[in-house]
Amino acid sequence: MKRSRWMERLADSADLPGEGLPGQPLVELLGQRRVLIEHHCGVTEYGREKIHVKMSYGGLCVCGAGLELARMSAEQLIITGRVDSISIVRRR
DSSP: OOHHHHHHHHHHHTTOOGGGSTTOOEEEEETTTEEEEESOOOEEEEOSSEEEEEETTEEEEEEEEEEEEEEEOSSEEEEEEEEEEEEEEEOO
């Protein structure tokens, strides 16, 4: 079993919050105008209506209008604009 999956199961059984696990992706939606993503693996698609972010489990797709990367570092990125939807795209 992968270490990250093992840690998730341990946190679930101990009722620990998932955001306490090191290296796990964290996504925060702040209203409808800002998305904070931590522990990403880069941006694979970028446009004013759609931004796709690579994550350890697959990807995250943010759709809306006037989207832009307000800030991006190796650990964190911030997407601003009108956020209409956020969807998880799992690896198959």
